[in-house]
Amino acid sequence: MIRVLVVDDHAVIRDGIAAILEPHEDIAVVGAAADGAAAVRLAAALRPDVVLMDLRMPGVDGASATERITALSPPPRVLVLTTYDSDADITRAMAAGAIGYVLKDIPRAGLLDAIRRAHAGEAVLAPSVATKLVRQQHTVRPASLSERERAVLTLVATGATNRDIAAALAVSEATVKTYLTRVFAKLEVGDRTAAVTAALARQLIECPSTG
Structure with a gap:
């Protein structure tokens, strides 16, 4: 069973993600947070396997929360799920310790696959994100x-x-x-x-x- 914590400042998105994940027997949504500070508290208390992390939230943002969550022992896998794929957002999230970075237009099957791969310890990148990382690394x-x-x-x-x-x-x-x-x-x-x-x-x- 993959225990998932959903982090997003929009309730409709949190509920939508939960609705997508809950029918699957190998995945359980164990909590939801509306900001980074709450995400850190819940990650420490609930010990999820995977944290689905939005980036741009009020207060503590997703990258800062990711850094704190990945410092836990043992650390959950943090999979960024966001609308934004700017170079700055990608760099901050990956530097903070995220195992993957996918966008909210990902199909349902793709999201399920990304969660399972992240749980298995695999790096998961949206195609546009991978392209931007390649461009960054060329420098x-x-x-x-x-x-x-x-x-x-x-x-x-x-x-x-x-x-x-x-x-x-x-x-x-x-x-x-x-x-x-x-x-x-x-x-x-x-x-x-x-x-x-x-x-x-x-x-x-x-x-x-x-x-």
Whole structure:
């Protein structure tokens, strides 16, 4: 069961999302918040698996709330669901630790798929967002990953743990950690989600198939 917290300052949107999600047996809406401050409180209290996060809200905005929520232990996955796809909005949200960024015109089936993929630890990006991230990354110093580093990061993008990766590549978990440390340094990021996002944007790895 994927426990979802819905965050949006419009009640009709919160209710609409809940109506879309509730018929599905593998997803449960455990709470709803109208602003970022309430989202942080509810995330700490309810411990959802996935937080659907609007960005532009009164008071504490979505990016600020995302940063606070992803600092919880264990951290929920934050999936941005917004109308806006400006460079500034995308950059702030991804830097705050969001695992994905989709737009409110997403079809119902696409939203369900995005939630399931985010829960599995996969980076989820709307096509327009991915395009803008690629354009942004073209202005950044290019990074080069070794074949093994790309293999490790591709497995990370599927949601694999260090243990899973070690088994798949027939190496030790310590070796996997070493590869990830190198990847973080090369991509100038601080965590797995940011590494996957940066690598996808720079086309250093391909988006894993969802089957």
